[in-house]
Amino acid sequence: MTPDRAASAPADAGPGSAAPWWVPLGLGDRALGVSGFLAMIAAGLLLMFGLPMVVELFGLVQATVFLVMAILALSQGFIWGYGGIMSFGQSAFFGLGGYTYAVAVLNLGDSSVPALLAILVPAGFAALLGYFMFYGRISDAYVGVITLTVTVILFNVMNSTAGDIYHIGAAQLGGFNGMPSVPPLNWPGDPSNALDPEALWYVTAGLLIVVYALLRAILASRFGRVVVAIRENETRATLLGYDPRLYKLIVFAIGGAIAGLAGCLFTNWGGFISPTVFGLAQSAQIIIFVLLGGLGTLLGPILGAVAIQYLISIIGSQQTLNANLLLGVILVGFVLLVPQGVVPAVRSLLRVGR
Amino acid sequence: MDVIGLVAFDVLNSIAALVLLSLGLGVIYGLMRVINLAHGEFLMLGAYATALATNQGVNLWVSMLVVAPAFVGLVGLAVERGFIRFLYGRMIDTMLATWGLSLFIVGFITTVFGTTVKGVAAPLGEFSIGQYRQSAYSLFVIVMAVVLVAGVWLVLRYTKFGLIVRATMQNPAMAAALGVSPARIYMITFGLGAALTGLAGGVLAPISGVSPTMGSAYVAKAFITVIGGGAAIVTGTGIASVLFGTINQVAAYETTPVFGEVALLVSAIIMIRLLPQGITGRFFRRSL
Numbered sequence: 001m002t003p004d005r006a007a008s009a010p011a012d013a014g015p016g017s018a019a020p021w022w023v024p025l026g027l028g029d030r031a032l033g034v035s036g037f038l039a040m041i042a043a044g045l046l047l048m049f050g051l052p053m054v055v056e057l058f059g060l061v062q063a064t065v066f067l068v069m070a071i072l073a074l075s076q077g078f079i080w081g082y083g084g085i086m087s088f089g090q091s092a093f094f095g096l097g098g099y100t101y102a103v104a105v106l107n108l109g110d111s112s113v114p115a116l117l118a119i120l121v122p123a124g125f126a127a128l129l130g131y132f133m134f135y136g137r138i139s140d141a142y143v144g145v146i147t148l149t150v151t152v153i154l155f156n157v158m159n160s161t162a163g164d165i166y167h168i169g170a171a172q173l174g175g176f177n178g179m180p181s182v183p184p185l186n187w188p189g190d191p192s193n194a195l196d197p198e199a200l201w202y203v204t205a206g207l208l209i210v211v212y213a214l215l216r217a218i219l220a221s222r223f224g225r226v227v228v229a230i231r232e233n234e235t236r237a238t239l240l241g242y243d244p245r246l247y248k249l250i251v252f253a254i255g256g257a258i259a260g261l262a263g264c265l266f267t268n269w270g271g272f273i274s275p276t277v278f279g280l281a282q283s284a285q286i287i288i289f290v291l292l293g294g295l296g297t298l299l300g301p302i303l304g305a306v307a308i309q310y311l312i313s314i315i316g317s318q319q320t321l322n323a324n325l326l327l328g329v330i331l332v333g334f335v336l337l338v339p340q341g342v343v344p345a346v347r348s349l350l351r352v353g354r
Numbered sequence: 355m356d357v358i359g360l361v362a363f364d365v366l367n368s369i370a371a372l373v374l375l376s377l378g379l380g381v382i383y384g385l386m387r388v389i390n391l392a393h394g395e396f397l398m399l400g401a402y403a404t405a406l407a408t409n410q411g412v413n414l415w416v417s418m419l420v421v422a423p424a425f426v427g428l429v430g431l432a433v434e435r436g437f438i439r440f441l442y443g444r445m446i447d448t449m450l451a452t453w454g455l456s457l458f459i460v461g462f463i464t465t466v467f468g469t470t471v472k473g474v475a476a477p478l479g480e481f482s483i484g485q486y487r488q489s490a491y492s493l494f495v496i497v498m499a500v501v502l503v504a505g506v507w508l509v510l511r512y513t514k515f516g517l518i519v520r521a522t523m524q525n526p527a528m529a530a531a532l533g534v535s536p537a538r539i540y541m542i543t544f545g546l547g548a549a550l551t552g553l554a555g556g557v558l559a560p561i562s563g564v565s566p567t568m569g570s571a572y573v574a575k576a577f578i579t580v581i582g583g584g585a586a587i588v589t590g591t592g593i594a595s596v597l598f599g600t601i602n603q604v605a606a607y608e609t610t611p612v613f614g615e616v617a618l619l620v621s622a623i624i625m626i627r628l629l630p631q632g633i634t635g636r637f638f639r640r641s642l
Contacts, residue, residue: 148577149574281457284453326461335441
């Protein structure tokens with residue numbers, strides 16, 4: 001663990017903070033306590049059932065993709081903010097999940113098994129890659145470069161699969177044109193009863209709440225505490241008898257599974273997937289979600305994803321400002337000026353005010 | 355026989371391109387441990403400077419060999435003064451900030467020039483290998499790669515400036531005690547790396563075409579070559595370029611160019627796993 005990681009990760013329960021002594025160092029959201037957790041879930045449920053009453057269907061469809069990105073941001077926030085793993089290629093698992101779902105559902109018809117595969121295939125791939133990296137004791141920065149390279153490889157491969165010879169079963173891969181008209185999720189066992197856009201909103205919002213709760217549960221468990229301990233000081237954790245390689249591998253695989261789930265929902269949302277999901281721009285966005293919202297929190301990445309997606313949708317409709325330009329400024333600005341992100345910064349402000 | 359000559363020429367070309375792509379990065383990363391994710395965009399800026407200057411009526415060779423490195427070198431200096439210098443020793447933060455810079459540059463160029471711009475044609479005509487015609491400009495690219503590698507090596511090895519740079523990178527505190535300003539040396543080194551990258555972008559512009567997003571195609575390749583090379587910048591980058599360039603071109607010849615590139619990246623990842631310190635971390639350890 002390099003000093004800079006420890007410095008940039010917010011130590012919520014550090015000296016002088018309001019958290020009681022039994023809250024472990026650096027556990028981020030745990031400082032909120034049980035009541036905070038229940039409040040978060042309640043807010044999530046309120047949003048899930050409240051939003052369809054106040055916005056039109058168009059707004060709901062847009063909000064759905066915001067939440068898909070929020071799930072994706074959670075995967076990055078978990079492995080980076082808590083596991084200390086600097087993945088620059090979370091879009092690899094996102095895209096893999098999307099493609100797995102598309103290929104499987106075009107072959108099988110019913111969407112239950114494909115949705116499951118869209119989680120398991122990226123998780124398996126992440127486990128393989130994690131084994132390769134962590135058991136090779138590759139340093140933090142090189143993990144970044146390798147994950148980035150893997151994303152570039154997937155992009156190149158998928159981009160070149162145009163033409164009739166590239167197909168998996170009945171599914172044409174389509175190369176740079178992508179795979180159009182992918183069937184949406186349906187009620188399990190009944191392919192003719194597909195989910196409409198409103199139902200997809202409930203599914204997506206519900207899954208976001210489930211993923212959030214799951215991650216909170218993981219972080220509160222013994223396993224989660226060891227993961228954070230490894231982030232804080234890998235050598236010390238090793239000397240206490242924990243194997244950082246195994247813990248990092250599991251964290252990375254969980255992150256891959258969540259990103260795969262987001263990819264599956266993304267394919268569902270548009271009924272379409274193309275190699276741009278593997279692009280560097282996509283990877284950069286995921287990093288920005290987390291950095292903007294706050295490292296070492298779960299709420300931060302969710303808010304960051306929604307804020308950035310909202311911003312991009314506004315820019316996209318106005319055509320005056322290039323999205324890359326703005327994202328670049330945000331990324332540089334946050335690294336230099338607010339390296340801990342918005343949510344931790346606001347929290348420490350609140351504490352000072354108390 | 356002709357085919358063998360052709361493949362050999364293509365392999366040489368692929369190696370030369372890798373050397374050009376990664377040498378500037380090798381200087382910045384190898385000497386300063388700064389992972390500059392805007393490297394691809396520096397290449398792109400070099401290509402743009404070349405194309406725009408040429409289209410304005412400047413001689414192609416002047417715009418390629420003078421305008422491009424001068425412009426990108428200045429950009430590099432500005433970037434170093436602007437924010438890289440606040441982030442020394444914070445590797446991950448540097449990667450993130452330079453990634454932001456890379457997005458910013460792509461967005462800026464797209465806003466100003468649009469998504470396409472008139473490129474430059476390769477000069478010098480053709481020559482033949484047996485029955486195959488080849489662009490003579492490719493020969494120039496190979497020569498440039500050799501010249502640049504030799505130049506960087508000579509400067510680092512034999513000039514007083516090279517000595518000071520190497521000393522500063524090894525022990526900044528000691529260098530400062532002896533009257534060198536490390537901050538100034540960092541700035542110059544970063545600027546030089548950027549200028550080399552700009553030159554490479556200019557030289558590659560007639561081959562690769564010019565577009566705002568061209569950088570992303572190169573950044574992973576350049577990184578993996580430099581990291582695969584290891585601590586000794588010139589020797590390491592050279593050997594890694596030869597190895598990966600050969601793999602790339604042979605695989606591309608057997609299958610398609612895309613899979614050639616994939617073979618390059620996959621073999622590089624495997625090599626980082628086997629030799630985390632790079633080739634020169636294990637072999638040729640005393641080289642430069």
